[in-house]
Amino acid sequence: MVEENALLAELKERLHDSDFYRWAGIDLVEASPGRVKVAFEAGPRHVNLQGLVHGGMLATLADTAMGLAVRTVLEPGRRHVTVQLGVEFLSPGKAGRIVAEGRTLKIGRQLGFAEADVKDAGGRLLARAHATLSVTTPRS
Amino acid sequence: MVEENALLAELKERLHDSDFYRWAGIDLVEASPGRVKVAFEAGPRHVNLQGLVHGGMLATLADTAMGLAVRTVLEPGRRHVTVQLGVEFLSPGKAGRIVAEGRTLKIGRQLGFAEADVKDAGGRLLARAHATLSVTTPRS
Amino acid sequence: MVEENALLAELKERLHDSDFYRWAGIDLVEASPGRVKVAFEAGPRHVNLQGLVHGGMLATLADTAMGLAVRTVLEPGRRHVTVQLGVEFLSPGKAGRIVAEGRTLKIGRQLGFAEADVKDAGGRLLARAHATLSVTTPRS
Amino acid sequence: MVEENALLAELKERLHDSDFYRWAGIDLVEASPGRVKVAFEAGPRHVNLQGLVHGGMLATLADTAMGLAVRTVLEPGRRHVTVQLGVEFLSPGKAGRIVAEGRTLKIGRQLGFAEADVKDAGGRLLARAHATLSVTTPRS
Numbered sequence: 001m002v003e004e005n006a007l008l009a010e011l012k013e014r015l016h017d018s019d020f021y022r023w024a025g026i027d028l029v030e031a032s033p034g035r036v037k038v039a040f041e042a043g044p045r046h047v048n049l050q051g052l053v054h055g056g057m058l059a060t061l062a063d064t065a066m067g068l069a070v071r072t073v074l075e076p077g078r079r080h081v082t083v084q085l086g087v088e089f090l091s092p093g094k095a096g097r098i099v100a101e102g103r104t105l106k107i108g109r110q111l112g113f114a115e116a117d118v119k120d121a122g123g124r125l126l127a128r129a130h131a132t133l134s135v136t137t138p139r140s
Numbered sequence: 141m142v143e144e145n146a147l148l149a150e151l152k153e154r155l156h157d158s159d160f161y162r163w164a165g166i167d168l169v170e171a172s173p174g175r176v177k178v179a180f181e182a183g184p185r186h187v188n189l190q191g192l193v194h195g196g197m198l199a200t201l202a203d204t205a206m207g208l209a210v211r212t213v214l215e216p217g218r219r220h221v222t223v224q225l226g227v228e229f230l231s232p233g234k235a236g237r238i239v240a241e242g243r244t245l246k247i248g249r250q251l252g253f254a255e256a257d258v259k260d261a262g263g264r265l266l267a268r269a270h271a272t273l274s275v276t277t278p279r280s
Numbered sequence: 281m282v283e284e285n286a287l288l289a290e291l292k293e294r295l296h297d298s299d300f301y302r303w304a305g306i307d308l309v310e311a312s313p314g315r316v317k318v319a320f321e322a323g324p325r326h327v328n329l330q331g332l333v334h335g336g337m338l339a340t341l342a343d344t345a346m347g348l349a350v351r352t353v354l355e356p357g358r359r360h361v362t363v364q365l366g367v368e369f370l371s372p373g374k375a376g377r378i379v380a381e382g383r384t385l386k387i388g389r390q391l392g393f394a395e396a397d398v399k400d401a402g403g404r405l406l407a408r409a410h411a412t413l414s415v416t417t418p419r420s
Numbered sequence: 421m422v423e424e425n426a427l428l429a430e431l432k433e434r435l436h437d438s439d440f441y442r443w444a445g446i447d448l449v450e451a452s453p454g455r456v457k458v459a460f461e462a463g464p465r466h467v468n469l470q471g472l473v474h475g476g477m478l479a480t481l482a483d484t485a486m487g488l489a490v491r492t493v494l495e496p497g498r499r500h501v502t503v504q505l506g507v508e509f510l511s512p513g514k515a516g517r518i519v520a521e522g523r524t525l526k527i528g529r530q531l532g533f534a535e536a537d538v539k540d541a542g543g544r545l546l547a548r549a550h551a552t553l554s555v556t557t558p559r560s
Contacts, residue, residue: 020194023185045163048207054160055222056203060196067188082195083531084504084552085227086366088393088412090386092221105408106370110530111503111554113368113408128385128393130410132368132504132552134531223391224364224412226506228533228552230526245548246510250390251363251414253508253548268525268533270550272364272412272508274391300474303465325443328487334440335502336483340476347468361512362475367505 007031011068024057026064034104036068042095053093053126058100058118062087062129065102066114070133073107077137080112084132093118093126100129110136147171151208164197166204174244176208182235193233193266198240198258202227202269205242206254210273213247217277220252224272233258233266240269250276287311291348304337306344314384316348322375333373333406338380338398342367342409345382346394350413353387357417360392364412373398373406380409390416427451431488444477446484454524456488462515473513473546478520478538482507482549485522486534490553493527497557500532504552513538513546520549530556 008031015021015028015038029037040046040061048054063085070080098120105113112135118127148171155161155168155178169177180186180201188194203225210220238260245253252275258267288311295301295308295318309317320326320341328334343365350360378400385393392415398407428451435441435448435458449457460466460481468474483505490500518540525533532555538547 018188019185020188020197024196045159048158048160050219050221052221054200054203055225056164056196056200059199059203059225059227060194063194063196063199079190081190081192081229081232083229084506085195085199085225085229086410086506087199087225088385088410089221089223089225090393105368106405110556113370115408125386128395128410130366130368130408136530226366226550228525228550230533245508246545250416253510255548265526268535268550270506270508270548276390298468299465300468304476325439328438328440330499330501332501334480334483335505336444336476336480339479339483339505339507340474343474343476343479359470361470361472361509363509365475365479365505365507365509367479369501369503369505372501 004032007072024060026061029099031072034069034073036065036072037099037101038065038068039097039099042093042098047095053098055089058093058127059085059087061098061100062116062118062127063131065100065116066129066131069102069104069114070107070112070135073104074135078135079138081134082131083134085129087127087129089127091124091126093120097121107135110134144172147212164200166201169239171212174209174213176205176212177239177241178205178208179237179239182233182238187235195229198233198267199225199227201238201240202256202258202267203271205240205256206269206271209242209244209254210247210252210275213244214275218275219278221274222271223274225269227267227269229267231264231266233260237261247275250274284312287352304340306341309379311352314349314353316345316352317379317381318345318348319377319379322373322378327375335369338373338407339365339367341378341380342396342398342407343411345380345396346409346411349382349384349394350387350392350415353384354415358415359418361414362411363414367407367409369407371404371406373400377401387415390414424452427492444480446481449519451492454489454493456485456492457519457521458485458488459517459519462513462518467515475509478513478547479505479507481518481520482536482538482547483551485520485536486549486551489522489524489534490527490532490555493524494555498555499558501554502551503554505549507547507549509547511544511546513540517541527555530554
């Protein structure tokens, strides 16, 4: 419990210190080792020309959830960088709260693998994503 | 020439009418049938926690370039929706101008396929992307 | 129960009638609506130049499991064709029995989505796969 | 010229020494640094239940072409293993000769990226593929 709260607090601080997440409106919802939920409120500025939430926003949310999920299980000093991202868009998203849950599948010495579900407020699955990440220790 | 200028003007209008593209700072650069270039200026708000341009932004730029490239070869009344997006991140991106060129590979009755290169101002390849799109005529 | 046995029998017959599955050595293990397990015995002819099971074999097994899982929930007369396949190779596979479980994620009017796990005899996850399929009714 | 012939001869030997490639019927066609063509003759045993060449075979051919293309530019002692494979199936393949051309996009210290086109004898594009490969030097 204490550990999960500390983890949550650390990730929240990372997000709050980031211009990108503030700008994109992405917030941390939950975090436990290997599993992280992030959310954003899709408004008029997030929809594409057809009035649906832009796929790039859903991809960004999923990538964030997976990157942070990997972050929770890496030792300090190791970095994580997405090298391959795949997203299947199952249902069109509309304005409102959208949540992505990222989960680690495997963390090796050099590569990590994660997946994510992206759902709307009603729990409908909007997108499925999967990422391959470099999780190396930078050479000093 | 005339046709390409008209195409460019039409796509520019679509982008300018869109809150999403204004918010994301994505501009149209070039357009010819089956090929579209879009660009954005990566600033402090587009970088992730490691100081690199967030992969989601590159994915968004690539998805936009591919969707618009498909748009240029569809008859009026047909819509395009990305159903699968894949991105390989070859090199980390830094602040500055980033350009994505989308190209159609095949447009069928129901499905279209496209690819995109994402490059920085120096011409370095940051990401490669590919998309499968639904290009159906909505039922009335 | 009766229905699942009938489903299993029908899919087994499809596989046995197929030169491809006989040649590849792929057998049906289990089938229920939206979920199918197939297996093959990886021998010397399935390993690549490094002595590991060739990724193409794992991709083939996963694609088969997903295609058949989609098959179980389609009305007669609708066809299924994979249009996009993605595979993450998490661990190297060695000779021995390998099982892929395919699961449907969503079946729409024109597109279906599925995922698969590929595991070795010890239950180790070798690969994760996901597919986008065309599931249309052919025009007469 | 001499170098390319030597490269071709070395790769041919690798393929001929491999049970997998003999079994799958995959032959080397051309090789130059960063670019390799392989082919196979699709016969009755390579088609799926709908009479089309099984997607897994096209994926296998593409993965082989990309792996060998990466091989041509790696120093001896470095190994290559596909960690992520993506394939878009643009047109159904029928029996006959099928060729895949693999090309390297980038080779880094730990990761390599490649793409491939798969075409039939008439030059029609059947599939597009892309791979992320681990290209590390094994620790002794």
